[in-house]
Amino acid sequence: MTQKSTNVLLLIGMIGVLTLGSSLVADLMQVFSGEKGIYWTHTEMPLSLKETGNTFQIFIGEKSLQEHLAGKTFFAADGELVPYPVASKDVTVRINNWPLVKARILTKTTCTGFAFGVNLTLLITGLVQTCLQRKKKADNHPRG
Incomplete structure (x- = not known):
């Protein structure tokens, strides 16, 4: 009875591509x-004008809206x-926080994309090794 061995790189690559790939695509x-x-x-x-001062400023003429309101x-x-x-x-x-959320998601996809690339490389390497191993076994077995 022959024992079939599983290529570890192929297995890790398949699991990583499926899990990280689905997360990357969803993001x-x-x-x-x-x-x-x-x-x-x-x-x-809604936020007060003072609370949004780091996000944007409104000017009317040469004065900020805050200066107009104070004066x-x-x-x-x-x-x-x-x-x-x-x-x-x-x-x-009211502020649209979409740019902050988008930046957070894209930062995450940078890491996920890199890890996905590593796992895709492992998957391809495992596939090549498996194909070469099968070809080598086929060449070593005499056909009758």
């Missing part, structure tokens, strides 16, 4: 064809078109 699908509009700050929890030079009109100065508490902001 790439999410980045390139996934829902991008679900990462906005919730409508009931009471930014006005709005009520229902009867009577102007009143806009206060900082009246201005809220």
Whole structure:
């Protein structure tokens, strides 16, 4: 009875390609064809202008919106078109966090992609070794 040996590189490569490959494909699908509009700050929890200062700035003329609000030079009109100065508490902001989420996913895919490449190399090496081993066995067995 002959014992069949399994090529370790082939086995590791198959497992790695299947597991890492599916993770890599899922992440790439999410980045390139996934829902991008679900990462906005919730409508009931908008941020103040001060909380978003590191993300963006708005300028009106040569002054930032914060400077206009602090100096009471930014006005709005009520229902009867009577102007009143806009206060900082009246201005809220919603932010789309998709760029941060996308950057996180793509950073992860860099590592996953590298590991996938290593496992794909192991798989191909294992396949080549297995084919060469079978060919060698076939050449050593006399045909009758």
